[in-house]
Amino acid sequence: MQTRITGRVWKYGNDVNTDVIFPGKYTYSISDPDEMAQHALEDLDPDFVAQVQPGDIIVASTNWGCGSSREQAVICLKRAGVGAIVARSFARIYFRNCINHALPIVTCDAVDGVQSGDTITIDFALGVVSTPKGDYAFPPYSPEVLEILEDGGLIPHAQKVLGILKT
């Protein structure tokens, strides 16, 4: 896992649900991550897919990822190039899905300091998000969560736990 990420901001509001991140009508018909990425945020921000660049960072307010447990709502963003998601708070299953897919996720109030298009830096070692309007601290991951992230997600982690990982 990278200790520092710098990227361009896509700013969103409260309660962005998984239906607008990845519509339910595709959840059982699309299984290719590249195809999932083409529908990312389709019902919220039609510009996103056209303009997202590798390493971009989503910065949102409260309860990002509420609703359905579908993890395509994580995979589509990761495959679209999103490098991290920063929000005031996350819905629980979404939070776990990000960890399980090794998509770095940060809980803090950085949304107060950014506009879409700004460039911000997340320093995981220091626990700080640096924005044009100042720094926002975030708590460290628990050791259990950090281990899954560092293993590259839950599948490699499970392989390690089961002793079947070829390293």
Add this chain to the structure above:
Amino acid sequence: MGYTFAEKILARRAGLAHVAPGQIVTVKPDRLLTHDNTADISRKFRKIGVDRVSDPQMNVIVLDHVVPAADETYATNHKVIREFVVEQGIPAFYDVGEGICHQVLPEKGHAWPGAVIVGSDSHTPTHGAFGAFAAGIGRTEAAAVMATGTIWLRVPESIKIVLTGALPPRVSAKDVILHIIGRLKADGATYCSVEFMGEAIAALSMSGRMTLTNMSAEMGAKNAVVAPDAITRAWLERRVTHPYEEVHADPDAHYARVLEFDVSDLAPQIAKPHTVDNVVPITEVIGVRIDQALLGTCTNGRLEDLRAAAGLLRGKHIAPNVRLLVLPASREVLLAAISEGIVADLVTAGATLLNPGCGPCLGAHQGCMAPAEVTISTANRNFKGRMGSKNAFIYLGSPATVAASALAGVITDPREAA
């Protein structure tokens, strides 16, 4: 100091004397619930590189989301699942037609007081109605549980919700939970364990309790629970035949929040488009034109719900230009509704009867909406694009409200209906 339900059950299952909120514990779930997404989960399971699921008895697989298969892709997924079930020797497999996973799982004896249930569906907290600890997880996580037999869980903070008073006629558990979500908002219980208690809960049937715990997911709850009582035990009799140990919160447990609601004067509630916490008393939306009315889903597709609707629709006919879709939550519910004459009443009144399953709730088939159309639904979500077009509108209400509205062709207060 005492402990909450979540603290007690997670401590017991982790083999610890006690645990505190924020602590992470590893437990072996009693049941892992998966549905149509088992096709993808089985692929992720194979990717991990093990041949056998850790415990075939742990798995409960129910095909419910798009049943019968709407096209070749869905059909192929269902086939993959059936082959996986045979290969792994999983006994608890319920194919097309048995019903919605959150109804079938308890009906078939897979939910009981003190059980730990995880499911690859966000409405898994439903099973807390039986005194179980039940939480939703993602697909990859479900694959990892299949392979390892264990899961890490963060011990949640707990919120106590006390419901006092008695519900007025034609006001139901759905109105109660919509009202609570309207107050707490979509993130009001994020990562928390919600404990429902009080005299209004004691008076609720299992059906009503399941409506409360089901929709607790819409305020972010990790799990929601109703302490087992005589109603719970009676419902579980002959379904759960093995012994189980109930888990009850201590009277002096510490809660992050305690909320009290008196339901005595509660009006029917409506969640307006496009969020579940956009809740108003029905009096504020009376007269809104509807194109479609949906009675069913894991929130309100049980016998009591169909009975409430039939009580209003019997001997009458729905309005012209309204489609009323009825989906019983399970085969058991459908059979009971047939023998009570409810199905005949509903179909005679103009309803379209669909097979037990999730139906149009997730916008994949069986009643998706065109742009600018309006549905009033007993489901649990009204997000933009949820039931088809992103330019359609979903209002959420109780079975009585949906039935009264289908009759009138506009959103109608069921208390005013004949």
